[in-house]
Amino acid sequence: MAEQGPIRGVPTRRDAIKFGGAIVGGGVLAGCLGGEPSESESDGSSSGTDSYSVTMSPVGEVTFDAVPETVFTVFTQYADMAVALGYGDAVNAVYVPEMSGTTMNHYYHHLDGVSFEWEDLHDPLTDGLSKELLYELNSDVHLVDPAWVSTQDGWNDGDITEVGNQLAPWFGNFYSGTRAAAPDGYADYEYYGLWDLFGKVAEVFRERSRYEALAAVHEDLLDRIERELPPESERPTAVRVTFDAEAGVFYTYHLNKPGYWLADTRPLGAIDAFADADWDGLWGQVDYEVMAEADPDVILHLWGMTPSYSMADVRAALEDDPVGRDLTAVKTDRVYAQGMRYQGPIMNLFQIEMTAKQLYPDVFGEWPAYEDGDPYPEIPDDERLFDRDRVAAVVNGEV
Structure with a gap:
């Protein structure tokens, strides 16, 4: 495993991306919005600097002061979402990069100007999900479900909260994949369809226009x-x-x-x-x-x-x-x-x-x-x- 990086004490751009009212990992969850991005939360532009919030189960409300520029993913659906929103180059990790990246590019082959560069990406599950790797990568957002993280070896609620507060927020929903029951501590878990979930991620990147065009x-x-x-x-x-x-x-x-x-x-x-x-x-x-x-x-x-x-x-x-x-x-x-x-x-x-x-x-x-x-x-x-x-x-x- 990589050595654990320091917890920075000097405010940086990433320190502006923070939780806004949810305790993740402790079972205290805010409610969730519907699948469509709201006008008040996104103007379709990724260049603005005004604070904005996105709400999704199980993370609750997450407030961003800037659009994320580096993105940690585990499963391919979030890497594909990042590509769809124009942020494929921001992804720094994905499950089995060669398998995931090659498969994604099998589809992108038919889309002029679209590709996914996977060769130098980290595999987040090579030795199990590692907190040390998250510190090493120091991402702006983790498109990962903290409820799923709570089931991984070596993780507890304190670790999940630490990463969310010290590094960058969690923003993912895993159990909608099969509508399976969420782990203990997530009794109010909400389920989403794929395209509703994509709409939520689009809000994070303030890419409402891309989302709506692809949804059409x-x-x-x-x-x-x-x-x-x-x-x-x-x-x-x-x-x-x-x-x-x-x-x-x-x-x-x-x-x-x-x-x-x-x-x-x-x-x-x-x-x-x-x-x-x-x-x-x-x-x-x-x-x-x-x-x-x-x-x-x-x-x-x-x-x-x-x-x-x-x-x-x-x-x-x-x-x-x-x-x-x-x-x-x-x-x-x-x-x-x-x-x-x-x-x-x-x-x-x-x-x-x-x-x-x-x-x-x-x-x-x-x-x-x-x-x-x-x-x-x-x-x-x-x-x-x-x-x-x-x-x-x-x-x-x-x-």
Whole structure:
């Protein structure tokens, strides 16, 4: 671990970014605003110096006297949000940088002028979340949920409060990902959708205009999907899995439950082959025989578009197994690479489009072949479900 840096005694720019009325880690939480940024809290400009506040569960009200210039993240959704708001260069840490950064750039490849430089970023979880690393990085804001931090080894309420007061505020909401119960001490925890959460982060950076422009693209995408979805009786059965070929185990996830981890599958309304399964945790485990009983029309392989998995190996392992090769999705070549659950707004747009084409090719156009290591496939102009140029222009500050 890095050596712990000093707690500075001389006021600096970062000392102006402070908590304004919430005790984080002790269970005393302020209420939360709705998902839309308010006019009084953001004028859409990142150049102002007037104090402003943003309220979100579980951190309560956080007051900023300046827009953060250095940003600590753990999970990719917040790094993607920073990129979307024009602050990708401010990120100093992200979970498994090569995996996260490569996957993000697989999508950004199709957005002119947008990229994420991940090579020199810290991995905040290499040795577990380290308070020493936070002191070393000395960030302006930690886009991390303190409720989640309270569950990590070596952290207590005093540590959480110390970092929030001495370094920079916490600003994150983890448990909205699955609507799971928050840890002890956070009884008033509030849940948000992905785009509501993005709106909160946009307030932190005073980027209301970018948020609203991207949210409009998202709404147009959802409106189109809702208009064109076939009736439920004509929809395929599907599963979302991560496959462990050596163990012969499928780690299974729901498709249509609440939570922003499913913000790319829930809008598509496919029939979840394991909808009635009640797993003790965030996912389940099934073997070949159980998968064969469900026999879904489509298998969506989570993490398949990341460097962590080879879809060629996944398909080969399924085809080599006497049960696996008889699965309908294998026989019809409908085992597809998917992205990451930890999706921010840009990732979400691409992953909704991806899932729409994988589930409903007759409606939304065929999903192109995908080779390991390639960027998100090129989609013909007339088969794209959202406007790449519009998104790129928003991210680049041209709208």
